[in-house]
Amino acid sequence: MKNIQDNLHYFRVSQENPEPQLDLNYFVIGKEPKIKEYLKNIKEIKETLITLKKLKENEERKDVVEKYYQKLFQNLNDYSNCSELGCFVNACDTTRDLIKKDFESFKTITDFYLKKRIVDDKVPESWVQAIIDNNASRKKGKLGENKIIKILNKADYRSVNSWNHFNDRKKCVACFSKDIFDNDAVKEKLKINLKTKNQDKMLDLLIKNKKTILILEAKHLNTDGGEQNKQIDELIKILELKESNQNIFYVSFLDGTYSNKLLAESITKRSRKLLKQRKQVERYLKNKNSRNFWVNTAGFEKLISDLR
DNA sequence: TGCTTGAAGGCGCCAGCCGT
């Protein structure tokens, strides 16, 4: 622990080494492995829609039409979100999750679809993949953790998944989890408070180097917005955490291009929100009692290389 | 241009239910 410097140092390292625009760790560019299931289901949906349209034009018997509504309803499954009808649900002020449980509303939406949209039978694979790509962000949940683990593995920190291994190894890293490294277990084994604001909120990683333990929360943000501000608040709250055990440190890790904005030397006065966040972070870091860290990728790498 | 507000939806996990 001798070589480690104060938290403002790593904050400055982070400022001086911004995140790259493109970070391969967060690319999700593999082709959807279940694309065939998507195509099959979407094709069925479209064929049924065509049938329904014809039946209605010919004023067929109600019970016959009903059968096809039923069939369509069954296709509103896991592979329906890339279908035009699946997307149209969102245009009707609702979600597929809700409509899956509400057949009558589903029929209403289907009727509007037939009236307001073009019905054809084309299912281009490239379009389906495009909609999946559009949702790539939702698959990034674990990627931040993985990126940090990769950095740690390179620095000889082994990934462990039991307390025995965690205790035995001098240098290692463990992910918080509901079964082994849950909040209660961490509190008990490390004899710490771990007083996160939300009782059930789990942080991300436990990093051990001999007696020193870093408890890290990682976030990846490329843009701002309502939900992001809550995420930043969460990271700031971690800076406030205190332990009597002097070997425990909390680390708020933020990467992605929003991190650059927050760390930028000059923030225009108009961006009040950003200034406020930045001031809050700096206030905690300047507070002599605070031994917690705020870092981006470069800051974190420096911290790890200093930690011997 | 930036902030605020409100939203979608993928994924993982778990408890509880149900059929065998």
Added chain:
DNA sequence: ACGGCTGGCGCCTTCAAGCA
């Protein structure tokens, strides 16, 4: 008793409209 299914929740990120 057991194993699979399902609903609900937590977590994570991005998007968009309206307002100042």
